[in-house]
Amino acid sequence: MKIVKATVHDLQVIVSLALQLWPDIDESVFTMEFSELIHDKKAVVFLAKEENEAIGFAQCQLRVDYVEGTETSPVGYLEGIFVKEEYRRKGVAKQLLALCEKWAKSKDCVEFASDVELENNESLKFHLKNGFQEANRIICLTKKL
Numbered sequence: 001m002k003i004v005k006a007t008v009h010d011l012q013v014i015v016s017l018a019l020q021l022w023p024d025i026d027e028s029v030f031t032m033e034f035s036e037l038i039h040d041k042k043a044v045v046f047l048a049k050e051e052n053e054a055i056g057f058a059q060c061q062l063r064v065d066y067v068e069g070t071e072t073s074p075v076g077y078l079e080g081i082f083v084k085e086e087y088r089r090k091g092v093a094k095q096l097l098a099l100c101e102k103w104a105k106s107k108d109c110v111e112f113a114s115d116v117e118l119e120n121n122e123s124l125k126f127h128l129k130n131g132f133q134e135a136n137r138i139i140c141l142t143k144k145l
Contacts, residue, residue: 001048001049001050001055001092001095002048002049003046003047003048003049003095003096003099004046004047004049005044005045005046005047006034006038006044006045006046006047006057007038008035008038008039010038010045010047010054011031011034011035011038012031013047013054014030014034014045014047014054014057015027015030015031015034016054017054017056017057017082017084018030018034018057018059018080018082020082020084021080021082022080034059037059037061040061042061042062042074042107043059043060043061043062044059044060044061044100044103045057045058045059046058046059046096046099046100048083048087048092048095048096050087055083055084055087055092056081056082056083056084056087056092056093056096057080057081057082057096058078058080058081058082058093058096058097058099058100059078059079059080059081060076060077060078060079060100060103060104061076061077061079062074062075062076062077062104062107062109063075063076063077063113067111067113068113068115068135068136068138069113069133069135069136070111070113070135071111072109072110072111074107074108074109075104075109075111075112075113076100076101076103076104076105076107076109076111076112076113077112077113077114078097078100078112078113078114081093081096081097081100081126083096093126094130097130100112113132113135114127114132118137118139
């Protein structure tokens with residue numbers, strides 16, 4: 001397995017993986033967002049490949065707004081991480097995360113954060129197993145005006 005920094009040539013592959021992680025988002029939205037992220041110096045997308053097959057990705061970026069539980073800015077932030085089912089529990093996500101953390105350190109971050117949906121216990125277990133500590137639990141609310 002190898003992990004590479006994604007380029008514009010990987011855009012459709014990243015979008016197809018992202019749709020598996022976030023199936024409620026429109027493909028055209030992902031295409032636009034990841035196209036911008038690939039060129040953004042405050043973001044990075046890593047792509048895991050096994051014999052030229054894309055098997056997972058991680059997206060992280062710098063956040064300069066307040067990040068729950070942190071004391072510094074900017075903070076490296078794991079925006080999303082996904083590994084295809086058949087490649088899970090083989091250390092792929094751990095390696096993707098390690099590269100995201102290394103990238104954040106190279107951008108002068110001393111803290112790294114993430115978030116997990118309340119019902120996503122598998123993701124919570126992954127985060128806790130990889131050194132994250134729960135900072136807080138919140139419920140976000142909206143309404144139309």
